[in-house]
Amino acid sequence: MGWSKTRRTGSSTDPDYEAGELLRINKNTNLYATVFNRALEKDISSDEMAHPAIGMMYSKVIFVGDSRTAGIQATLKKQMSSSVTNGVSFVANPGKGLSWFRDTGYAQLIEEIDKTEGSKPIAVIFNLGVNDLGNAGNYVSYMTSIASTLKSKNCKLFYMSVNPINSTMITKAGRGARTEAQVREFNSKIRSGLSLDYKYIDMYSVLMKKGYGTNASYNGTDADSDDGLHYTTKTFKRIYYYCITYLNTGSINASYY
Numbered sequence: 001m002g003w004s005k006t007r008r009t010g011s012s013t014d015p016d017y018e019a020g021e022l023l024r025i026n027k028n029t030n031l032y033a034t035v036f037n038r039a040l041e042k043d044i045s046s047d048e049m050a051h052p053a054i055g056m057m058y059s060k061v062i063f064v065g066d067s068r069t070a071g072i073q074a075t076l077k078k079q080m081s082s083s084v085t086n087g088v089s090f091v092a093n094p095g096k097g098l099s100w101f102r103d104t105g106y107a108q109l110i111e112e113i114d115k116t117e118g119s120k121p122i123a124v125i126f127n128l129g130v131n132d133l134g135n136a137g138n139y140v141s142y143m144t145s146i147a148s149t150l151k152s153k154n155c156k157l158f159y160m161s162v163n164p165i166n167s168t169m170i171t172k173a174g175r176g177a178r179t180e181a182q183v184r185e186f187n188s189k190i191r192s193g194l195s196l197d198y199k200y201i202d203m204y205s206v207l208m209k210k211g212y213g214t215n216a217s218y219n220g221t222d223a224d225s226d227d228g229l230h231y232t233t234k235t236f237k238r239i240y241y242y243c244i245t246y247l248n249t250g251s252i253n254a255s256y257y
Contacts, residue, residue: 041213041234046081049237050244052123054087058156059118061087061247064101064109065127067094068163068230071218075236078220094218097132098139106146113153123247124150125201127160129190130229133182140193147197159194160243161187161204166214169228173216178229201246203239212238 052061063069069092076085091108093100109124116122129139143159150157167179183204191200213232217223222233231239242252 041211041232042238043234044237044241046084049080049084050241050248051084052087052244053248055118055120057120057248058087058123059120059154060089060112060116061123061125061244062089062091062109062112063125063127063243064091064105066092066096066131067218068130069127070094071220071230072236072240074218074220075233076220076240079233079237095131097128097130098135098142099132101128102142110153113150113155119154121154121156123158124155125158125160125243125247126198127162129162129186130165130178130183131176133162133178133186136186136189136193139190143194144197151197157198158201158247159190159198160201161190163204163231163239164207164212166226166228169214169226171228173225173227173229175227175229201243201252203242203252206242206252207235207239210238 052058054060063072069090073090073092089112091105091112093105096105113122113124126143129136147157162183165178165180165183167177170176170178187202187204191202194200212235214226214228214235215222215230215232216225216227218230218236220233246252
């Protein structure tokens with residue numbers, strides 16, 4: 001996760017310095033690796049999972065993204081009761097980014113919106129970018145261009161941060177190179193560039209503060225390997241919990257999970 005200025009025992013999170021962060025040192029300094037013990041990570045049950053306020057605040061919730069979004073969908077389908085995702089839809093394509101969304105995904109999103117029943121707003125949460133981190137400027141331009149159309153269809157728009165990676169494990173797994181610094185730069189540009197039309201869900205900061213686990217699978221069952229890019233099913237469930245809590249309350253309650 002990064003480095004801390006003091007030695008910590010057991011599981012640790014919330015590093016003083018994140019991986020890939022440039023430091024200016026003017027004296028001898030000891031830094032200690034910040035390591036999250038994923039064995040201690042909360043495994044949220046169906047009874048504990050947050051439910052969207054369908055019929056009260058929203059007519060539907062739609063998640064739009066890549067394999068990380070597909071991982072949330074698969075995990076909930078395999079490990080949660082069906083009531084957890086009542087009124088929730090997913091538009092996701094593994095390995096894709098802005099080009100896919102512009103050429104194909106947007107039409108799928110519109111189709112999902114147009115078949116929604118009810119007069120309450122539709123919450124749309126976007127979580128694209130980890131596969132094309134250098135494309136932040138084009139994301140801002142395109143997402144801004146479609147905002148008025150989506151709002152005219154009674155949508156409330158949210159953009160979730162690209163969430164943490166482990167670049168060392170990504171390289172070992174032979175996946176496309178990405179760095180922690182690129183993720184932070186992308187998030188900064190998205191947060192500022194879309195602030196007029198989209199509410200920013202800063203999941204990145206929550207996961208850095210509370211911890212997360214990575215895993216090579218996104219099919220709803222943890223693999224025996226780690227690719228530094230996808231998450232454990234426990235983390236996928238926590239991300240969903242935090243998102244739904246944010247939709248319902250306007251803030252992320254990370255007190256417990």
